[in-house]
Amino acid sequence: MDQQENRARAPTMPVEVNLTAAIVAVADDEPMILVAGADSAGQAALPSGPFDPLAHRTFEMGLRAWVNEQADVRLGYVEQLYTFGDRGRQAQADDRDPHVVSVGYLALTQLGGDESGLDITQFRRWYSFFPWEDRRAKKPAMIEAKILPALAKWSARDPDTPNSYGLTRTERVRILFGDAPFAEESVLDRFQLLYEAGLVEEARRDGRASPLIGEVGPLGEPMRHDHRRILATAMGRLRAKMKYRPVIFEMMPQAFTLTALQHTAEAISGRRLHKQNFRRFVENSAVVEPTGEFSNRTGGRPAALFRFRRDVLQERPAPGLRVGRG
Amino acid sequence: MDQQENRARAPTMPVEVNLTAAIVAVADDEPMILVAGADSAGQAALPSGPFDPLAHRTFEMGLRAWVNEQADVRLGYVEQLYTFGDRGRQAQADDRDPHVVSVGYLALTQLGGDESGLDITQFRRWYSFFPWEDRRAKKPAMIEAKILPALAKWSARDPDTPNSYGLTRTERVRILFGDAPFAEESVLDRFQLLYEAGLVEEARRDGRASPLIGEVGPLGEPMRHDHRRILATAMGRLRAKMKYRPVIFEMMPQAFTLTALQHTAEAISGRRLHKQNFRRFVENSAVVEPTGEFSNRTGGRPAALFRFRRDVLQERPAPGLRVGRG
DNA sequence: TCAAAAGTGTTATCCTTACACCCATGT
DNA sequence: ACATGGGTGTAAGGATAACACTTTTGA
Numbered sequence: 001m002d003q004q005e006n007r008a009r010a011p012t013m014p015v016e017v018n019l020t021a022a023i024v025a026v027a028d029d030e031p032m033i034l035v036a037g038a039d040s041a042g043q044a045a046l047p048s049g050p051f052d053p054l055a056h057r058t059f060e061m062g063l064r065a066w067v068n069e070q071a072d073v074r075l076g077y078v079e080q081l082y083t084f085g086d087r088g089r090q091a092q093a094d095d096r097d098p099h100v101v102s103v104g105y106l107a108l109t110q111l112g113g114d115e116s117g118l119d120i121t122q123f124r125r126w127y128s129f130f131p132w133e134d135r136r137a138k139k140p141a142m143i144e145a146k147i148l149p150a151l152a153k154w155s156a157r158d159p160d161t162p163n164s165y166g167l168t169r170t171e172r173v174r175i176l177f178g179d180a181p182f183a184e185e186s187v188l189d190r191f192q193l194l195y196e197a198g199l200v201e202e203a204r205r206d207g208r209a210s211p212l213i214g215e216v217g218p219l220g221e222p223m224r225h226d227h228r229r230i231l232a233t234a235m236g237r238l239r240a241k242m243k244y245r246p247v248i249f250e251m252m253p254q255a256f257t258l259t260a261l262q263h264t265a266e267a268i269s270g271r272r273l274h275k276q277n278f279r280r281f282v283e284n285s286a287v288v289e290p291t292g293e294f295s296n297r298t299g300g301r302p303a304a305l306f307r308f309r310r311d312v313l314q315e316r317p318a319p320g321l322r323v324g325r326g
Numbered sequence: 327m328d329q330q331e332n333r334a335r336a337p338t339m340p341v342e343v344n345l346t347a348a349i350v351a352v353a354d355d356e357p358m359i360l361v362a363g364a365d366s367a368g369q370a371a372l373p374s375g376p377f378d379p380l381a382h383r384t385f386e387m388g389l390r391a392w393v394n395e396q397a398d399v400r401l402g403y404v405e406q407l408y409t410f411g412d413r414g415r416q417a418q419a420d421d422r423d424p425h426v427v428s429v430g431y432l433a434l435t436q437l438g439g440d441e442s443g444l445d446i447t448q449f450r451r452w453y454s455f456f457p458w459e460d461r462r463a464k465k466p467a468m469i470e471a472k473i474l475p476a477l478a479k480w481s482a483r484d485p486d487t488p489n490s491y492g493l494t495r496t497e498r499v500r501i502l503f504g505d506a507p508f509a510e511e512s513v514l515d516r517f518q519l520l521y522e523a524g525l526v527e528e529a530r531r532d533g534r535a536s537p538l539i540g541e542v543g544p545l546g547e548p549m550r551h552d553h554r555r556i557l558a559t560a561m562g563r564l565r566a567k568m569k570y571r572p573v574i575f576e577m578m579p580q581a582f583t584l585t586a587l588q589h590t591a592e593a594i595s596g597r598r599l600h601k602q603n604f605r606r607f608v609e610n611s612a613v614v615e616p617t618g619e620f621s622n623r624t625g626g627r628p629a630a631l632f633r634f635r636r637d638v639l640q641e642r643p644a645p646g647l648r649v650g651r652g
Numbered sequence: 653t654c655a656a657a658a659g660t661g662t663t664a665t666c667c668t669t670a671c672a673c674c675c676a677t678g679t
Numbered sequence: 680a681c682a683t684g685g686g687t688g689t690a691a692g693g694a695t696a697a698c699a700c701t702t703t704t705g706a
Contacts, residue, residue: 014340015379017411017427051411053341053425059411083409083429085343085377085385099379101343101427103409166636259685276687277669300684301676310492585658602660603696626657627703 015085015099019063020048020227022081022104022234023073025111025123026251029263032111032123033231034071035223044124045224046231047071051103063105071122076250077108079241081233084226102226106234108250126235127270129221129228132190133235135182135270147177147194147219150212154197184269187236191229194219202228239269246287249308255291257303258282287312341411341425345389346374346553348407348430348560349399351437351449352577355589358437358449359557360397361549370450371550372557373397377429389431397448402576403434405567407559410552428552432560434576452561453596455546455554458516459561461508461596473503473520473545476538480523510595513562517555520545528554565595572613575634581617583629584608613638 023034023046035044049066056062060078067075081104111123127134132143155169162168167175174180176190194200198210201222222228242248248264262278282288288306296302349360349372361370375392382388386404393401407430437449453460458469481495488494493501500506502516520526524536527548548554568574574590588604608614614632622628 014342016340053411059409062411080408082406083385085379085388085429103411257685274669275685276671279686281668296677299678299682301678301686303685583658600696601658602698605659607695622704625655625705627659627705629658 015101017051017053017059018048018100018102019051019059019066020046020102020104020230021063021067021107022046022231023067023071023075023107023109024126024234024238024251025073025109026264026267027111027123029267031126031235031267033126033129034073034122035124037122043222043224044129044227046227048102048227059103060105063107067107073109075107075109077106077247079106079237080104081106081230081237084230102230104230104233106237108238108247110251110253126231129223129231130187130191130235131220132177133184133187133270135184136266136272142219143177146216147199148173150199150210150216151177151193151197153212154199154210182271184271185236185240187239188229188232191232195229200228202226242268246308246312249287252308255293255295255305255307257295257305258288259303261288261306285312341427343377343379343385344374344426344428345377345385345392346372346428346430346556347389347393347433348372348557349393349397349401349433349435350452350560350564350577351399351435352590352593353437353449355593357452357561357593359452359455360399360448361450363448369548369550370455370553372553374428374553385429386431389433393433399435401433401435403432403573405432405563406430407432407556407563410556428556430556430559432563434564434573436577436579452557455549455557456513456517456561457546458503459510459513459596461510462592462598468545469503472542473525474499476525476536476542477503477519477523479538480525480536508597510597511562511566513565514555514558517558521555526554528552568594572634572638575613578634581619581621581631581633583621583631584614585629587614587632611638 021034025032025034034047036047037044047067047070049062049070051059051062056065059080063078064075067073084102084104132140132147134140151173155173159170160168163172172189172193175183176186176193191200195203195208198204198208199213199216200219201213203209204213205222220228223231238247242265248261248268251268252261252264258279261282262273262275265278266273287309289309291305291307293305294302295305347360351358351360360373362373363370373393373396375388375396377385377388382391385406389404390401393399410428410430458466458473460466477499481499485496486494489498498515498519501509502512502519517526521529521534524530524534525539525542526545527539529535530539531548546554549557564573568591574587574594577594578587578590584605587608588599588601591604592599613635615635617631617633619631620628621631
């Protein structure tokens with residue numbers, strides 16, 4: 001290792017930095033993702049924009065700036081996800097200047113029923129891009145009907161060679177889509193598997209389509225560039241983070257019922273939760289407190305309203321919404 | 327949000343991408359970090375190098391390439407940490423071209439006693455940069471003697487204004503350095519707090535030093551640029567990851583005793599662990615299996631040798647080394 | 653025989669999971 | 680009165696945390 005100045009100006013290729021955001025909210029028990037409309041090929045994209053180091057001191061400032069300019073959302077929680085430097089990944093789709101680095105972000109916002117005049121048409125259900133990720137009702141039929149048969153053929157072509165993590169195709173399929181317990185935060189792994197197997201539209205675009213892609217039909221709605229991969233990263237991170245940080249409240253209105261909170265947790269995690277256990281946990285983890293008010297919206301007994309106790313942040317390592325096994 | 331082509335070529339400033347790696351190994355129950363030697367000011371730096379998008383298709387390939395060139399380590403596990411775009415962060419230290427984006431990586435490697443002729447002098451104990459992070463023996467005296475008094479004065483200057491997470495200075499100090507239980511993975515938060523309070527050398531360099539910095543004296547060895555922040559990120563990530571992924575074995579030799587494994591876990595996490603509970607967990611989590619051999623190195627009864635069972639990766643969501651409360 | 657480290661057995665406690673039942677309102 | 684969701688009590692099982700004691704070697 002060279003001792004000094006290994007950052008010296010080598011003949012390095014300058015690149016452009018692009019910020020891409022997965023902006024998530026929940027409406028009517030459905031997780032929504034802000035999309036920047038469809039392109040000529042009919043594909044949705046995540047909002048994204050160039051980072052101008054002259055105008056903004058940090059990525060996050062740059063991100064907040066152009067989101068404020070372009071959309072009527074006020075970002076709450078913002079977290080950097082991953083930086084993609086792949087040249088290959090957009091070979092087909094975008095052969096102008098290949099030297100673009102994308103920094104992906106997860107951002108949470110609210111879509112409260114009553115407040116400002118948000119243009120909700122820009123938000124789309126995230127499960128329309130990832131239908132196999134919604135396990136709130138049964139295991140989606142498409143998994144048994146389409147995904148598993150196609151993946152079975154794919155792994156039959158090379159069942160035993162372990163990949164770099166020591167897993168064979170057969171094992172990966174079983175763990176991610178088969179009878180193993182549903183690991184909700186492995187969203188990216190599942191998408192990656194479908195991509196490698198050539199079963200999603202993005203693989204076709206990159207010239208990696210499987211011959212099976214025709215007979216299986218589209219698996220979820222594709223997105224432009226690698227935005228579906230970024231969304232998968234965001235979903236997995238949010239599902240994981242929710243368990244140990246109280247981020248879910250960034251997507252809740254000021255006051256909410258415990259059932260609404262549970263439904264939101266279920267919507268995000270894609271799993272059904274156990275009512276009593278969820279309540280017990282929420283109540284004695286002290287992340288919420290009753291407002292004293294009650295809501296009597298839907299048929300049934302009025303529900304007590306709660307609010308997030310911001311001071312939990314001050315108490316110890318900071319709790320999340322332990323989601324247990326449902 | 328603009329519907330189409332919001333990635334259109336705006337007048338964007340191209341930047342350079344720099345890869346910086348925290349390469350970790352364990353020797354003699356001490357976590358070690360590969361450093362690129364000291365500069366003229368006597369400060370160590372993490373190995374780092376420019377990313378050349380023409381030569382390498384992905385960041386990780388670029389990283390592995392120049393690490394292979396420059397150092398005699400074979401990287402095992404590699405994980406992207408965070409991408410820093412701050413212009414401010416190197417204002418003082420480096421006012422050449424400020425438009426540099428740094429992608430930080432964590433990498434694990436082995437430093438086995440017997441094998442190749444590694445130049446170990448390049449590895450430094452990570453606790454010499456973060457002495458307050460080693461809680462294996464008592465709470466380090468410097469915390470009560472130097473850190474807490476200085477932080478007390480700092481928070482006395484503004485005890486009650488909550489920051490963006492709703493925490494006051496007083497509360498942050500108590501949670502991160504005070505009587506709250508030690509949250510070993512919050513390495514970055516603790517460093518960030520010391521930086522904000524102007525108590526580390528890096529803050530002085532950035533013109534943010536506290537008047538107290540003189541009387542307190544150096545808190546850990548500083549690093550060049552913001553490398554100590556990257557190392558803090560790496561330490562926190564590794565401490566967290568260890569709990570749910572079997573990454574620790576990337577730093578172990580082929581065969582090891584359970585005590586050696588425990589000492590390594592303790593070295594990384596900075597906490598003392600409970601022997602029986604650790605053993606019980608390791609044995610019935612089935613991440614290791616006996617080799618049948620025994621080691622009779624140091625004084626005492628010979629210890630059974632174990633090896634990592636690579637097939638655990640194939641069984642379910644993948645276990646780590648549950649570290650409990652010690 | 654003694655130091656030093658390896659290796660076990662057992663219990664109290666808490667958390668997780670899961671059962672089934674009662675309560676308050678609108679129609 | 681009854682449907683609809685809100686809201687609870689309590690017990691079984693398992694994991695965790697903590698206790699101290701036995702075993703096997705080298706010096």
